[in-house]
Amino acid sequence: MAATDVLKPDHAGARRHFIFNNEHEQLRESIRSFVVKELAPHAAEWEESTFPDWVFSRMGELGFLGLTYPEEYGGQGGDYYCALVLAEEMTHSNCGGLNMGIAVHTDMATPPIHLFGTEEQKQAYLVPAIKGEKIACLGITEPDAGSDVSGIKTRAVRDGDEYVINGSKTYITNGHRSDFIVLVTKTDADAGYDGFTLFIVDMDLPGVIREKKLQKLGMHASDTALLAFQDVRVPESAVLGQVGKGFYNIMWELQGERMIGAAGCVAAAQHVFDRTLRYAQERQAFGRPISKFQVTRHKFAEMATKIETARQLNYTTAWRFANGEYPVREISMAKLYASRIAVEVADECIQIHGGAGYMKEYDVERVWRDLRLNRIGAGTDEVMLEVIGKSFGI
Ligand SMILES: Cc1cc2nc3c(=O)[nH]c(=O)nc-3n(C[C@H](O)[C@H](O)[C@H](O)COP(=O)(O)OP(=O)(O)OC[C@H]3O[C@@H](n4cnc5c(N)ncnc54)[C@H](O)[C@@H]3O)c2cc1C
Numbered sequence: 001m002a003a004t005d006v007l008k009p010d011h012a013g014a015r016r017h018f019i020f021n022n023e024h025e026q027l028r029e030s031i032r033s034f035v036v037k038e039l040a041p042h043a044a045e046w047e048e049s050t051f052p053d054w055v056f057s058r059m060g061e062l063g064f065l066g067l068t069y070p071e072e073y074g075g076q077g078g079d080y081y082c083a084l085v086l087a088e089e090m091t092h093s094n095c096g097g098l099n100m101g102i103a104v105h106t107d108m109a110t111p112p113i114h115l116f117g118t119e120e121q122k123q124a125y126l127v128p129a130i131k132g133e134k135i136a137c138l139g140i141t142e143p144d145a146g147s148d149v150s151g152i153k154t155r156a157v158r159d160g161d162e163y164v165i166n167g168s169k170t171y172i173t174n175g176h177r178s179d180f181i182v183l184v185t186k187t188d189a190d191a192g193y194d195g196f197t198l199f200i201v202d203m204d205l206p207g208v209i210r211e212k213k214l215q216k217l218g219m220h221a222s223d224t225a226l227l228a229f230q231d232v233r234v235p236e237s238a239v240l241g242q243v244g245k246g247f248y249n250i251m252w253e254l255q256g257e258r259m260i261g262a263a264g265c266v267a268a269a270q271h272v273f274d275r276t277l278r279y280a281q282e283r284q285a286f287g288r289p290i291s292k293f294q295v296t297r298h299k300f301a302e303m304a305t306k307i308e309t310a311r312q313l314n315y316t317t318a319w320r321f322a323n324g325e326y327p328v329r330e331i332s333m334a335k336l337y338a339s340r341i342a343v344e345v346a347d348e349c350i351q352i353h354g355g356a357g358y359m360k361e362y363d364v365e366r367v368w369r370d371l372r373l374n375r376i377g378a379g380t381d382e383v384m385l386e387v388i389g390k391s392f393g394i
Contacts, residue, residue: 017315019081019322027067027082031089034062043095046221047366051098053135053177056105060132065106069114073122074130080322083107084314087260088267094363096370097221099264104173105129107260109136109182112198112253116241125180125200137178137203139169139227140250146171147383149184150247154229156185156197163187163239165199165207165232171377175225176210178203183229184250187243196246199238207232218369255331257378259318262331262338265374266311269338269345272367273303276349279356290352299348306341313337329391336384339374346371 016025038058042051059065067082069075076082086106090099113126128134145151154167165185172181181201188195201208209228216224241249277300280291290296317330346368350357357364375381 017311019315019319020085023078024081024085027078028085028089030062031064031086032092034059034064035089035092039093039095039098043093043098043221046095046098048220050223051095051101051221055098055102056132056135058132059102060130065102065132066130067106069110069126069130073114073127080318083256083260084263084318087263091264091267091271094271095221096268096367096373097219100219100373101174101222103257103260103264104138105136108253108257109138109174111256112182112240112249113200115252116198116249117200118237120237121200121240128179134179135174135177137172137174137181137225138253139172139175139181139183141171142168143170143226147380149250150193150196152184152186152196154183154185155189156187156199156234158187159233161236162233163199163236165201165229165234167229169227169229170225171214172225172227173222175227176213176223181227182240184246187246191244193247194244196250197243198240198246198249199234200240201229201232201234201238205232205234217372218366219373252326254378255321255326255328258331258335258384259314259321261374261378262310262314262334263318265338265342265371266307266314268367268371269303269307269310269342272346272349272364273300273307276352276364279362280352283354283356296352299352303345303348307345310334310338310341329388332379332384332387332391335374335378336381336388339371340381342371343368343375 039055056065063076064086066073066075067078067086068080071077083106087103090102093099110126110129113121117126125134129136140149142152142154144153154165154169156163156165167185180203183199183201185197185199186195187197207230209230211226211228214224214226280296281289283290313334317327317334320327320330346364349364350368353362353364356362360366
């Protein structure tokens, strides 16, 4: 730069973060174009009916369900950041329940099969899941154990060359539509954290009972199930990973789940911010657009700062995760912070909309209801604070 040049801020310039390259941006564009054209138009309808299964087969056909999985299993062989791109672009569906149902499939239930599964399990479950031919769900939470995963009661007892599973799981996303579940069980009640084992269980086996569809505050487009397992017999080959290693393996799974959840929160917050900014520039009060009141301008400034802070924390943490670190403390911070600020942003956006924000027609109240889950699901705020606090040895 020459001494005579004048530096001016370029507020409208592209803000691509250094973790993303041109291929990520092309992927972003193709996912967004699909989401806007083929999913978003159905958002209102799916709030009433839950989203249909064809979304999985269509996304499988387009390669979006296996972005980070190896090509030999039908995946796209992309890096970890491709998963973030998917989570971010799905928010353009305006349908939080749909985004959650897809994320459970792509980033929660199938990663343990890819990392811990046998070749036979990958062929039987991962390959059809990537194609969208089989739908996955993940069963950790039980009626009497959520935050305290070690308190689960679902038992898998060995009987010859089979295991017999008894117990129940609740709040299971995709639980009604799924073809299989990645199930957390206890195989040895006396072994502490070494007494847990994961199984892949076909949902059409005798003894698997899909009990009621649960009604919720938000995420209406997703299905949420209470499931019972009554003397469900599975072969030894249904064990996912090593017997006794299930607790550690599901804790690993939760790190990816939290990272993706954090990315979705920031993208959703950005999305509702953008829409609210347009509204504030159009809505008139006292002879001027409401965006021209200083108090409104400051609300946007506060929100933008929170969103940007959360985004930077997410990307730096994702970079560490993608580069082989296991940054549990930072993932917990990212998940905690992104969930909180997303809810705060959605709440402020309702306020800026005034009465319109309270009306279903403007779709801001739904964003708040959907985002509210993130402070609970995949580990509550309080659990994240416990993980962060304990990481300092206190
Ligand atoms: C819509 C929805 C979808 C979900 N999808 C799935 C799914 O697909 N699969 C699945 O397995 N689970 C799923 N969950 C479950 C979710 O992960 C749990 O709800 C969550 O982990 C909290 O568990 P809990 O509901 O049992 O709450 P609890 O553990 O009973 O917690 C109640 C309160 O106590 C607090 N608390 C608990 N322990 C501590 C502590 N040590 N210190 C301080 N405070 C504490 C919590 O923070 C919370 O505020 C879903 C939940 C919802 C609502």
